[in-house]
Each structure stands twice: as C-alpha cells, then as structure tokens.
Amino acid sequence: MIDAFQILSMILNPEVVFAIVVAALYGLFIGTIPGLTATMATALLVPFTFWLPPLPGLAMIITMSALAIFAGDIPATLIRIPGTPASAAFTQDSYELAKQGKAGLVLGIDLIIGGFLSGLFGVLMLILFAPPLAEFASSFTSIEYFWLCAFGLSTAVAVSTGSPIKGALSLLLGLFLASIGLDETYGFARFTFGNVELLGGVSFIPAMIGIFGIPEIIRQVSSEKVYESIAETRVKYILRDVLSVLRKYKINFVRSSLIGTFIGALPGAGADIAAWVAYGVSKQFSREKDKFGKGSIEAIVDAGSANNSSLAGAWIPTLVFGIPGDSITAIVLGVLMMKGLRPGPLIFQQQSDLVYALFTIFILANIIMLPFGYLTIRLSSLLLKIPRNILMPAILVFCIIGSYAINNSLFDVALMLILGIIAYFMEQNRFPTAPMVLGIVLQPILERQFMMSIIKTRGEVAPFFTRPIAAALSILTILAWLLPLISYVREKLKNKT
Amino acid sequence: MNIRDVIFGIVFIVFGACIYYDTLDYPKAGPGLPGPDFFPRIVSILIIIFALVLTIKGLLEKDFKIDFPSFSNIFRSSGFYNAISIILGVIAYIYLVNVLGYILTIFLILFVTMMLMKVPIYHNIIITLSITFGTYFLFGIVLKINLPMGVFR
Numbered sequence: 001m002i003d004a005f006q007i008l009s010m011i012l013n014p015e016v017v018f019a020i021v022v023a024a025l026y027g028l029f030i031g032t033i034p035g036l037t038a039t040m041a042t043a044l045l046v047p048f049t050f051w052l053p054p055l056p057g058l059a060m061i062i063t064m065s066a067l068a069i070f071a072g073d074i075p076a077t078l079i080r081i082p083g084t085p086a087s088a089a090f091t092q093d094s095y096e097l098a099k100q101g102k103a104g105l106v107l108g109i110d111l112i113i114g115g116f117l118s119g120l121f122g123v124l125m126l127i128l129f130a131p132p133l134a135e136f137a138s139s140f141t142s143i144e145y146f147w148l149c150a151f152g153l154s155t156a157v158a159v160s161t162g163s164p165i166k167g168a169l170s171l172l173l174g175l176f177l178a179s180i181g182l183d184e185t186y187g188f189a190r191f192t193f194g195n196v197e198l199l200g201g202v203s204f205i206p207a208m209i210g211i212f213g214i215p216e217i218i219r220q221v222s223s224e225k226v227y228e229s230i231a232e233t234r235v236k237y238i239l240r241d242v243l244s245v246l247r248k249y250k251i252n253f254v255r256s257s258l259i260g261t262f263i264g265a266l267p268g269a270g271a272d273i274a275a276w277v278a279y280g281v282s283k284q285f286s287r288e289k290d291k292f293g294k295g296s297i298e299a300i301v302d303a304g305s306a307n308n309s310s311l312a313g314a315w316i317p318t319l320v321f322g323i324p325g326d327s328i329t330a331i332v333l334g335v336l337m338m339k340g341l342r343p344g345p346l347i348f349q350q351q352s353d354l355v356y357a358l359f360t361i362f363i364l365a366n367i368i369m370l371p372f373g374y375l376t377i378r379l380s381s382l383l384l385k386i387p388r389n390i391l392m393p394a395i396l397v398f399c400i401i402g403s404y405a406i407n408n409s410l411f412d413v414a415l416m417l418i419l420g421i422i423a424y425f426m427e428q429n430r431f432p433t434a435p436m437v438l439g440i441v442l443q444p445i446l447e448r449q450f451m452m453s454i455i456k457t458r459g460e461v462a463p464f465f466t467r468p469i470a471a472a473l474s475i476l477t478i479l480a481w482l483l484p485l486i487s488y489v490r491e492k493l494k495n496k497t
Numbered sequence: 498m499n500i501r502d503v504i505f506g507i508v509f510i511v512f513g514a515c516i517y518y519d520t521l522d523y524p525k526a527g528p529g530l531p532g533p534d535f536f537p538r539i540v541s542i543l544i545i546i547f548a549l550v551l552t553i554k555g556l557l558e559k560d561f562k563i564d565f566p567s568f569s570n571i572f573r574s575s576g577f578y579n580a581i582s583i584i585l586g587v588i589a590y591i592y593l594v595n596v597l598g599y600i601l602t603i604f605l606i607l608f609v610t611m612m613l614m615k616v617p618i619y620h621n622i623i624i625t626l627s628i629t630f631g632t633y634f635l636f637g638i639v640l641k642i643n644l645p646m647g648v649f650r
Binding site: 048051163165166168169172173175176179183185186188190191214217218221222223224387389390392393394396397398399400401404405408410413414416417421429431443447450451454455458459 | 587
C-alpha cells in the first residue's frame with residue numbers, strides 16, 4: 001500500500017525542495033547556453049548527488065533534465081543554435097517563425113505544450129506502465145537479465161546517430177573500459193599493468209564527465225565565435241495564442257507525446273531521436289507539408305512534445321529492468337548503484353515510497369517549469385550575453401573538481417582528460433559516444449548476469465535460448481543487430497536499380 | 498577512400514589485437530566454464546571484426562576524401578591554441594595542485610586560460626576570483642571535500 005503522507009513528507013523535506021529549485025535554475029542555465037547538453041549537465045551534477053541522500057540527488061537530475069530540455073528551445077528560436085540536441089529537429093522552423101516576429105509564440109508553445117503538458121503526459125505513462133511491467137519482470141532470472149542487457153546494448157547501437165559500425169565500435173570501447181580492474185567472479189586483475197589505481201576499475205563519474213564535458217569545451221573554445229556573446233534579442237507575447245494552438249493541434253500533441261514516451265523507453269534512444277521521429281511523422285501526416293522547415297507551428301508542437309515526454313519514458317526501462325532508456329538515465333543508473341540501490345522489479349516492492357516519490361518529483365519538475373521557464377524566456381537575452389571564452393574555462397573547473405571529488409584522486413582527473421580527448425576525436429570523426437557510456441554502465445551487469453547464469457547451468461548454453469522470455473529477447477537482440485545490415489543492403493539495392 | 502575511417506579502422510584493429518594478446522596470459526576456469534579472459538576476448542574479437550568492416554568500407558568509398566586540414570592552418574588558428582590551453586590547464590592542475598593547493602592552482606589555470614582567450618584583464622581577475630573562491634566555498638566548505646591546501650597547509 002502506498003502511503004501518500006509518507007511520500008509527501010519525503011518530498012516536502014527542505015533538502016529536496018532546495019535541490020529541486022537549484023537544479024531547475026541550473027537546468028535552465030545549461031539548456032539556454034548552446035552546445036551544453038543535458039547529458040553533460042547531468043554528468044556534472046553527479047558529484048553533488050554523491051554527497052546527498054538518494055531522493056534529493058535524483059530529484060536534482062529529474063528537474064534539471066526536464067528544464068534543460070525545455071530551455072534548449074530558447075537559443076534554437078532566437079539564434080538558430082539548439083541549446084541541447086533535443087531541440088535540433090525543429091530549430092529551423094522555430095527560427096523562421098522568430099524572424100517573422102513570432103519568437104514569443106514559439107517559446108510559449110515550447111513552454112506550455114512542448115514542456116509542461118507533454119512532460120506530464122510522459123509522467124502519466126510512467127506511472128501507468130512501470131508498476132505492471134515490474135510485476136511481469138519479477139519472474140525474470142539472470143538469463144533473462146543477461147538478454148535484456150544485451151538487447152539494451154544492441155538497440156543503443158541500432159538507434160545511435162550516424163553509422164551503426166561506428167556505434168558498435170564505441171560500445172565495444174565502453175565494454176572494454178569497464179572490464180579494466182578486478183574481475184568480479186574470479187578476482188583476477190585485468191588490464192591493470194601493475195597500476196594499483198586501476199585495480200578498482202575505470203571510475204564511472206570521471207569517465208562520464210570526460211566523455212560528455214571535455215569534447216564540448218574543446219569544440220566551443222576552438223570555434224571562431226569564442227570571443228562573442230551568444231545573442232541579443234527581446235521576446236514578446238509569450239502566452240497570448242498558445243491555447244488556440246493547442247486546440248488546433250491537440251491530436252498532434254497526443255500522437256507525438258506517445259511517440260516520445262515510446263522512443264524514450266527504448267534503451268539507448270533519447271529526446272533528440274524522439275524529436276526527429278515525431279517531426280518526420282508530423283510531416284508525413286501534415287496538410288501543410290510545404291511549411292516544414294520554413295516556419296511550421298505544427299512541427300514545433302510535434303517535435304517539442306516528443307522530446308519532453310521521452311524523458312519520463314526513459315525511466316520506464318531504467319526503473320523496471322535496470323536498463324537505461326537514454327544517456328541521462330545511464331548516468332542515473334550509475335548514481336542509483338553508487339547509492340546501493342539496485343533498479344529492477346524489486347525496487348517497486350522494497351522501496352515503493354522512493355519510486356512514487358520520484359514519480360511525484362517528475363510532476364513537480366513539470367509544474368515548476370511554468371514560472372521558472374517563463375522567467376527564463378524573459379531573461380534569455382541576458383543569459384545569452386555570456387561570452388564562451390568566460391563560460392568554458394568556468395565549466396572546465398567544474399569538470400576538474402567533479403572528477404576529483406569522488407575519490408580525492410588526481411588519477412581520476414587524468415582519466416577524465418584522457419577519455420575526454422578520445423571522445424573528442426571520436427565525435428569529430430562521427431563516432432557517437434553515447435553507446436560508449438552505455439557500455440561502461442552495463443558491462444558489469446552484463447558480465448555478472450552471464451557468469452551467474454553459466455555457473456548455474458554448469459556450462460550449458462541451451463537454457464539461454466529455450467526459456468520462453470529468454471528466447472524472445474535473444475531473437476530481438478539478434479534482430480537489433482540484423483536490422484541495420486538489412487536496411488544497408490536494401491539501400492544499396494535501391495541505389496543500383 | 499575515406500582516409501579518416503581507414504585510419505580509425507586500423508587503430509581499432511591494432512587496439513583489438515592488443516586486448517586479445519593481453520588475455521592470452523589469463524588463468525583458465527574449470528572445464529566448460531568461462532574464465533576471466535572470456536568477456537574481454539569476445540570484445541577484442543568484435544572490435545577487430547567491426548574495425549575491419551570500417552576499414553574496408555572506408556577503402557571502397559568512391560569519393561576520394563582527404564579532408565584533413567593542413568598543419569599550417571591548424572597552427573595558425575587561435576581555436577587550436579584555445580583547445581591546447583584547456584588540455585594543458587587540466588595537466589597543470591594534476592601536477593601543481595598538491596604543491597600550490599586548490600585555490601592558487603585554480604586561480605592560475607583560470608587566469609592564464611582566460612588571458613589566452615583574450616578576456617579583458619579586469620573582467621578576468623573578477624571572474625577568476627569569484628569562481629576560485631565560489632567553488633572552494635561550495636566544494637571545500639559546504640560539501641566538505643578534502644581539497645589539497647598545498648602552501649596554505
């Protein structure tokens with residue numbers, strides 16, 4: 001039985017309220033600055049969550065990510081640079097409308113429909129579907145969990161941006177990095193080369209900060225625009241016509257929020273992919289296809305609704321199966337494990353108060369978005385005046401201290417830098433880095449579940465394919481690897497004909 | 498040919514081979530059971546396979562693409578020096594923080610980095626001081642992280 005008073009008292013704790021407010025401001029700030037992603041912001045939050053109890057720590061991540069994804073629409077509209085990749089799909093349309101003097105209307109739609117309402121829609125789906133799925137998952141053994149991990153890693157490659165081959169190599173690099181250190185089953189030191197610091201393995205937090213933070217900083221400071229402030233624009237009439245837009249495009253809103261939640265729930269696919277898919281579907285069904293890319297309000301409603309609803313969707317596999325839905329929840333999974341919490345069906349029975357408190361925080365984060373988001377839109381011209389040559393060195397300090405703080409180790413700072421440089425070169429050559437992060441997070445679970453299963457079956461491989469759910473998951477995993485290959489061959493054949 | 502993909506492919510092949518070679522010395526488990534070498538070995542084999550595909554695909558690509566910027570252009574761009582200053586900043590932190598302490602090291606790194614990025618001197622001093630003492634207060638005093646004190650010990 002859920003104790004509503006217990007949950008309310010957990011949330012109204014001053015520590016949690018303070019965490020939510022600070023994270024909201026931080027999320028709005030990060031989202032408004034072009035190039036700084038919500039994932040990078042989450043990685044930089046992790047050192048803070050380390051010193052906080054689980055609930056305020058997770059509240060910070062939930063609130064920050066929701067507000068950062070919304071705020072990413074602000075620079076997309078005002079200067080044609082998406083604040084986060086999740087706003088990229090409809091940047092052109094937003095900017096074209098802003099040029100027509102409709103920046104206020106676009107940002108109003110982003111705030112009310114694309115942010116607040118679609119965020120609540122995603123939470124509703126999370127509340128409705130996560131508990132029954134958890135009940136179903138309670139019959140899973142280590143074999144099913146092994147296949148779930150393998151499926152999560154496979155879809156991460158299949159849906160990653162760019163070439164699936166590069167996605168696979170990035171994933172494998174992550175799997176290798178996570179296998180450094182003492183092996184869990186036999187206690188054998190792998191790839192440590194006599195270095196004592198490596199016995200504990202590659203630390204999760206410095207790796208996250210390095211992979212997401214350093215490439216962004218290097219890219220921004222290498223830009224020719226490093227000495228410039230970002231933009232100087234004013235916005236008017238934010239809320240005036242939003243309701244009439246919602247009435248006109250209510251079906252688009254529901255359809256894209258569903259798409260967003262579904263894509264968010266797919267392991268490895270995040271808000272950016274959700275927005276692109278919703279944009280494509282919207283164009284397909286639109287009566288005004290020619291307006292897309294030239295200033296379509298319909299496109300903004302669709303893609304904006306999908307990106308925010310995907311955030312809560314990504315928590316469904318994270319909480320139910322312990323498989324992250326996107327790169328933000330991959331970091332969340334690391335935080336949960338760091339706090340001694342093991343996501344999975346049991347968390348719904350053993351810590352149901354925490355789970356329902358998290359659901360409530362999702363609702364709060366979306367409500368808080370209204371006043372804070374409105375103020376941010378009003379103040380956006382001031383925020384966008386900060387030059388990159390001041391902002392980036394300041395973020396570098398947070399990267400350094402964030403990777404140092406967990407173990408008080410300079411080795412971790414060096415690790416952050418090395419992985420950051422590797423990630424930079426990979427990204428410059430169109431290797432997606434999100435699969436690498438998923439690899440680092442999921443490798444220990446994947447290997448543990450496999451070793452447990454193979455020891456239980458005394459070396460027999462047949463049970464991996466004969467148990468009904470395991471068989472279904474193994475087929476899905478194989479399909480996830482085959483689909484990119486099939487579509488590649490089909491494309492080649494089409495080109496030939 | 499896509500030279501970038503070919504180079505990355507070759508680097509990954511060598512990397513995969515090194516991982517495989519390292520696992521050859523790992524101890525074996527009981528009969529029929531995988532040992533500590535099992536997972537890394539699978540990873541290394543998959544790396545080599547995918548890297549081979551990337552290399553071959555890069556070699557077969559029809560448009561001849563050598564899109565590396567010339568070295569003289571790289572060294573002339575201020576962006577390159579900005580990026581180097583960021584990397585050197587982190588390296589400097591690693592080597593200096595135990596000697597100079599957190600406050601002095603962060604002050605120096607921020608000041609020099611922003612100076613190289615042409616932030617006006619007065620702005621630079623004010624921002625550097627605010628960030629240095631702000632982060633010291635937040636991490637050192639509020640979160641009680643053991644920041645190196647160096648000369649202030």
